[in-house]
Amino acid sequence: MLNSKNKDTLVVTFSHLQERFRRFALRILPNEEDAEDALQEAFCKLWPHHDSIHSPKEAEALMMTTVRNVCIDSWRKQQRYPTVALDPDRDGGTTESIDQRLEIDETYETIEQIIQSKLSPIQQEILRRKEFEGDDYDRIASDLHMQPTAVRVQLSRARKIIRELYRKMEEKGR
Structure with missing residues (x-):
């Protein structure tokens, strides 16, 4: 008991x-x-x-x-018996080849260089907040003391600059 x-x-x-x-x-x-x-x-x-x-x-x-x-x-x-954490890029069974992954990484690096060197600080801020943080135009405009249409124009110009410079770099073969 x-x-x-x-x-x-x-x-x-x-x-x-x-x-x-x-x-x-x-x-x-x-x-x-x-x-x-x-x-x-x-x-x-x-x-x-x-x-x-x-x-x-x-x-x-x-x-x-x-x-x-x-x-x-x-x-x-x-x-x-040490263990190693899983690396999703290595162990995730992705279908991308190493060459594809390197090409994608190079593309991101190129675009990042264009953003850092060719866009104004305000364009960089708007692009970062819209694309990476998902903020809407009204919130960005309010925080930056701008009109929403001005934010849209700056974002459009930033995207155009990135697109044109990237195409030029691709045509030259980098």
Whole structure:
């Protein structure tokens, strides 16, 4: 028969001090998920021995020791068998060839150079906010103290400059 008082002592102690145990685990392990896993594993290791735990202080001490040991074991395992994060460009199974990817990267670099060297600061700001941040004309106009039509004109001119200079560079073969 399970000793209900001892079982409750372990559960209540763990519940009350879970955040403290998690912070402790994070000092040893590199991320949240690993720390949470260590806490669960520590609790599971202590659960079969709940009938031998007689006080909250004893439960706290055992839990802290078990969390520490589980964290150290996990850290050592990670050192022995390091993992590498997935690189979506490398591991994602994209259908682009390396040549296509390089060509796209070169195109972006060329366009970025045109933007930086040939557009006025106001055109750069409008282009960035419209194309990359998705702001609407009224918001951009309000923030830049301009009329919405003036924003549209500046954006149109910026796009035209980029398009013409890019075409010229393509014709020259860069």
